[in-house]
Amino acid sequence: DSGVTQTPKHLITATGQRVTLRCSPRSGDLSVYWYQQSLDQGLQFLIQYYNGEERAKGNILERFSAQQFPDLHSELNLSSLELGDSALYFCASSEGEGVTYEQYFGPGTRLTVT
């Protein structure tokens, strides 16, 4: 158990819908990262927040957005969902701002878009 929690574990929704994935980092960690893992594309970095502020952006679609709240939990919002958005979404947390701090991954949320 990494100490990072994600809810829900599984999510099944229809195309065009909007969903929110939630992540609680390890106690004391200030950075939260979001990753998308699909079968054909491996692990893709989406976005990073540090202490409430966006720090780095990866291949995140405009239909996706995220935020980190004052209690440091983070939410990833996915809208206008398409079949291709079906994937495993991981969040990870780390103590510091830079990527050289070890990232601890949560168990992931499996999103299925039908």
Added chain:
Amino acid sequence: GENVEQHPSTLSVQEGDSAVIKCTYSDSASNYFPWYKQELGKRPQLIIDIRSNVGEKKDQRIAVTLNKTAKHFSLHITETQPEDSAVYFCAAYQRYGNKLVFGAGTILRVKS
């Protein structure tokens, strides 16, 4: 941006043999290279990492080597065991965007 290529995509070894996974990167400014192990249905976990100021790092049966000139780094697992079976991802720090770029992963199967 950074491009990380990982080979092979699948690797089968006999228990007790060694396994080597190689990655190449493109950003000469990359200075941090972690390796993650992901067991089936589980989360990725950091197993070892190396920074650009060293050429090799070991942790028990696992070692990572870095060749900055050739821009490649490798994961070496010795005396493989069935529990080493997993997907292994390499990653490299990309200065532009301040992020990690991951390789596509290697499925390692250790046959007993």
